[in-house]
Amino acid sequence: MPQPRHAYFRTLRDGREELDQALVLWFEAGSSFTGEEVAELHLHGAPVVARRVGSALAALGARPAEAGEFTRRAFLNGRMDLAEVEGLGDLLEAETDAQRRLALRAAGGELGRKADGWREMLIRAGALVEASVDFADEEVPDEVPDEVFDLLRRLTTDLEQEISGFRAAERLRTGFEVAVIGAPNAGKSSLINRIARREVALVSDIAGTTRDVIELRLDLRGLAVTLLDTAGLRATEDHVEGLGVRRARERAEAADLRLHISPEGHVDSALWRDGDILVRSKSDLIAQGDGLAVSALSGEGIEGLLAELHDRLALCVAGAGIVSHERQAAALRDARDALAGVSDLPPELVAEMIRQAAASLDRLVGRIGAEEYLDVIFTSFCIGK
Amino acid sequence: MKHYDVIVIGGGHAGIEAAAAAARMGVSTALVTMRPEDLGTLSCNPAIGGLGKGHLVREIDAMDGVMGRLADQAGIQFRLLNRRKGPAVQGPRGQMDRALYRAAAFDRLSSQPNLTLVYGEVSALTGEGRWIDGIVLADGTSFSAGAVVLTTGTFLNGVIHIGDTRREAGRWGDRASNGLADSLRRLDLPLGRLKTGTPPRLDGRSIDWSRLEMQPGDDAPVMFSYLSTAPTVAQIACGITHTNEATHRIIRENLSRSAMYGGQISGRGPRYCPSIEDKVVRFADKSSHQIFLEPEGLDDHTVYPNGISTSLPADIQQDYVRSIGGLEEAIITQPGYAVEYDYVDPRALDNSLRLRDAQGLYLAGQINGTTGYEEAGAQGLVAGLNAALAAQGRDQITFSRTDSYIGVMIDDLTTRGVSEPYRMFTSRAEFRLTLRADNADQRLTPLALRLGCAGDERRQHFARRQDRYMAARKMTESLRFSPTELQRAGIHTRLDGQQRSIFTLLGGTDICADRLAGLVPDLLDLRPETLQQLRNDALYHQYADRQARDAEILRADEAIDLPQDLDYARISGLSAELRAKLTAARPATLAAAAKIEGMTPAALTLLVAMARAGRRSRA
Structure with a gap:
């Protein structure tokens, strides 16, 4: 051998x-x-x-091996926790550096280590409460000591912080959607084509050509960004185009950020949100107006626009935590909610809530209640080796 | 040869509960102990109950056991602990008059139908191989038995230490029963070694009580048994004093002469009941420790100083005792000592407390690595019931973590084993909010009635109590009021338009019962115990759902039996480590397997598959 x-x-x-x-x-x-x-x-x-x-x-x-079988075995044998499995799945799907970095942290067990730290705080707090309950006739303080509530407050703050970084981390993991909007013939598709340097959208001079939403996946200096090329926003008699406009508005509203395109620097105020970018297109034809000047024809201003877009999106993910899946965030919220208001409860109920919080953290890393998630996780990721 | 269906060896708290339970089941039962006065001896502190322990006594009582009633008869002070905390963690505790307790135990057992008291020393268990079918006494008398319950406490290789002197013994003044130990050795049981300590006993007449703080019992004593109403004998107060720097100095200077610190003792002692040597060493920054001076009886001058157990030499004990306030002239009537003893690893037992590797032998009490009268009594109950059921050819009865502290303890013992003397705490019970001292009868008396171990008095009393509760519950749940109606009655709730039932309102800690009675005068007609139980149930009601869901999951796992003959070595896919652990533990159910350290979800899945396959092949 x-x-x-x-x-x-x-x-x-x-x-x-x-x-x-x-x-x-x-x-x-x-x-x-x-x-x-x-x-x-x-x-x-x-x-x-x-x-x-x-x-x-x-x-x-x-x-x-079946799809994901090796990872499944690693999890079942206790070699990985559930958050690590999810991180590995993200790593295999990562397209950009930011996604890779986030996934690697998760796959490396960072969340599990945090959860262990939180569990230790809960165990300490729980032990102090139980001591005041079970040894009331002995030489321990009869009241629940302040340290318990200090610990639980600190833990709650940690959980809050992790939860507040969830949306950003989720964005980092799934990528951003940026809608390119503007009146027909404003030059949206030309701009996107210029960015893509290839013909992804049909471009013509006839107004209202783009009737569906066309997506362009970008690796914007590590951030995953999907540009949505939307139908020109205008009132129309054409039923099919009308559907396209409605759909464009819906997608544009749901997007993380909008590029408002027009040759004159006009804005559809109904769709304007803080953080959006005003872009003045066709700068080679019209030299005056508000907004970032770009020319799809000459390429002028394109780099500046992408840099601005990156900076604004990067701002959104500045507070990204390690929690990037709704399942994980839900477990953290359960733990936080269990601990809300404990200082008003009698000690046996404080202990009960601490147990509940600990159970939620166990769910986070898949120590308990894992079976119900397993099928979901191992069928939604084709995690294999 | 005389035959008994069940023979119980030992007359301590496990033994009397086992014998009484078997006899209540209607099978012919013998209890063998050395002397009549051994029955119900309170060998350590003269108190019963407390937190977790009081719950156990209530559960024993709910099964129509004897401990609660004996404690009520012999109680000379009753206190409900944790009165200022919630009802789930309140536990009844009582100071006992040792002589009255023994007398009550003797009276009850000698008048118990189907029970014969036999006095003598058991010198051997009889039977072929691992099949136990009777006993032999030292005088040569033999009895045959359907099942034997062994409750011999610390008698297995017991060694007493006082300072550097040691001698073989069980309790003070008892002979060690080593003939029986040889019989057990033949069974090759897994043994471990534990220790426990006692404080010196004092002559109460030599204590200056006038200088001490006194602690009386509760004004409204809470009894142990559902059948009792009030104490039957005079009530006393306990004294409180403290150790001081001088005490600690004497102890520190003589540590090397302590059996525990001098290295004579190898067994592990309980962390929660440290000797005074331990306290002084481990909590060096504390300049004083509390001592309760507990009278051992109304006609007994002996005082048990709770909090200073020791294995120092007798002369040092005298020195440090006399350094304590109020004890300057104290006379030690019996020095404190440490006792080391063998216990049987309770993982060798199934959850009926039957030895898995033998036929017809049950073990209960301190021999299983527990400490405390209540823990012993509860095990005695379980072993006695199951020995009787076995003799009757009926299925064994097991208690669940979801229905009782008894179930929690049996499960802890048989799946986890012990590393120090096992004592009950409320925190061991994950379903603590529903396993309360106030509802032990609701949880367990129906089971006792089904099994046939509860008498008529219990049946009738329980039925009346239950009827009162159910009627009150129905009434309070059906009466509902709007926030405006409540406000008119002086009860402030959120003005959300939601109607609230009286039951819900009873659970509010900030709502005065008098105001509710103004709204519903019927509440005044309820017995205090009924009203209290309604309040308890209402208080925890919103948490009960979640606990019920968790309990359901646990019960489902408990319901998956793993075949006892499952050959773990032949299950592929199990790691060598888990294979070894499972082979050693032979868990009875999936729930027990899940608690084995290092168990993985994969292995559990495999076990479920094996259990199902086993069922199919047997069917």
């Missing part, structure tokens, strides 16, 4: 036939990704090599 966790260069054979020359290594139980005994064969990349080795292994009783 070769040494565990040492790579060996070996010839793989099926019977007497050579299949490949491969790097092989094995991990003993307890030191592999899944926690189980694992052997790895690093093959040459040709599909036929993988196919032949696969069928040779199948003949020995092996079967291909």
